[in-house]
Amino acid sequence: TTGNISFRNETTFGGSGTVTYRWLVNNVQVATSTDLNYNFTVPTGATMPYMFTVKLEASNIVGCKTVQEKTVQFNPFPRALFNVVQARGCAPFNLQIGNQSTNADQYEWYLDGTLVSTLHSPNNIVLNDFDRTYTLRLLVKNQYGCIQDEQSVQVSTYPYLKAEFDVANDLSCNGILDVQITNRSVGATTYTWDYGDGSPVYVGNNPSHSYGRQGVFTLKLTASNGFCSDIFTKTVSVSNTPSASFTSNVRSGCNQLIVRFRNTSINATEYLWDFGDGAFSREENPEHQYAFANTAFTVKLTVVNQYGCRDEVSATNFIAVSPPPQANIEVAPARVIKVPNYSFTFKAVTTDDIILYRWDFGDGTSSDRSEVTHKYDRFGTYKVKLFITNRNNCTSVIEEEVI
Structure with missing residues (x-):
C-alpha cells in the first residue's frame, strides 16, 4: 500500500530562458523540482487496485506551457489463509x-x-x-x-483399524443356531456386538450366541480404538428342514407315457426333479413324458427352502413303462384264394399276455376272439386289422391283406 517511485523529467523547449516545473499527484502539487521522487501511500480502506494520477506542468518565461500525465496503479498482494x-x-x-x-x-x-x-x-x-x-x-x-x-x-x-470376524457355522436347519465367533479385528481396543435378533448388545472379544427362532439375522461388530471405528457384518440363517414328498397321477403305462407329478413338499421354495431317465426339471409340479419302454424309473425330488436348508426323497421304480404288445396274424389256408365263398381262418399268434382282441375284416364285420373263421361274400382285396391290448393296457395294431 506504499511505495517510493522516481520520475525523470525529459521536457525540452526550443529557445532560451528559464523553465519552471510543477508536479501534481491527484491534482495536488507535491514538488517544483526538475525530477520527482515521491513516496505514494494508498489511503486506508481504499478499494484495490488503487490509481494515482501524476502530472508534470512545464512553463517558460513567455508563458508557454506543456503538460504530461501518467497513471500509477497499486495492486493488492495476495494473502494465503x-x-x-x-x-x-x-x-x-x-x-x-x-x-x-x-x-x-x-x-x-x-x-x-x-x-x-x-x-x-x-x-x-x-x-x-x-x-x-x-x-x-x-x-x-x-x-x-x-x-x-x-x-x-x-x-x-490415526493408526490402522479394521473390524473383522469369522463364524464357525452360519446356517442351521433344525430351528436353533449356536454361533461361535472368532474376532479377527486389527488395531481395536473395544468391540461391540449386535446379534440382530433383539437381544442386548455385548461388549467383549470373542462372544458366542444362541439363536432360537427362524429368520435371517445380521451379526454386526463395531470395533473402535478410541478415535476411529469400523463395522463388519455377516448374516446367519436359522430354519427348519423342509420336507420333500410327491405323488403322480399314474404309476405305470405304455411307451410315451405322460406323467403329471404333484409336489406335496412342505416349507420349500426351490425344487429339482430327477425323473430317472436322464431328464430334470425345476418346476414345482412338472409334467414329463417317458419315451423308453420295458423299464422302471426311480424318481428323486430335492427341495430347498429360502434359508438354504434342503431335503430329498427318492422313490425306487416309481414309474413303470411297458412296451406295446407284439403279435402276428396267421391266415389259413392261404392269403390268396380263387374259390368264391371260401372261409379264411385268422389266428393271433403272440407270447404277450393279451386280454383283449378285436378283428376288423375290412368288409364291415368284426370279431373279438383270438382265432376266428370268416367268409367273404365277394371277390376283392381286403385289409384285415387285429387290435390287441395287454394287461398294462398297452395296445397294438397288426395288418394283413387277403385276396
Missing part, C-alpha cells in the same frame, strides 16, 4: 477446508509436495494412509502478477 476443520482423522480421511485467502484468484493445494487441487475450497483431498502425518500447503496468486503467498499446516491420520 486457510484452516482445516479437523486436522487428524481416520483413514480414509476427507479433509474439510475453509479458505479465507484474500486478493487471490489462483489456488494450488499441495499434499506432501504433490498438486492435488486448484479449487478455492476443495472437498476431495483424502488422506488414505493410516498413522501418517502429511503437509498440506496452499499457494495463492492473483491476476496482477504480484508476489505469491503460501501457508502450510500439518494433518494426520
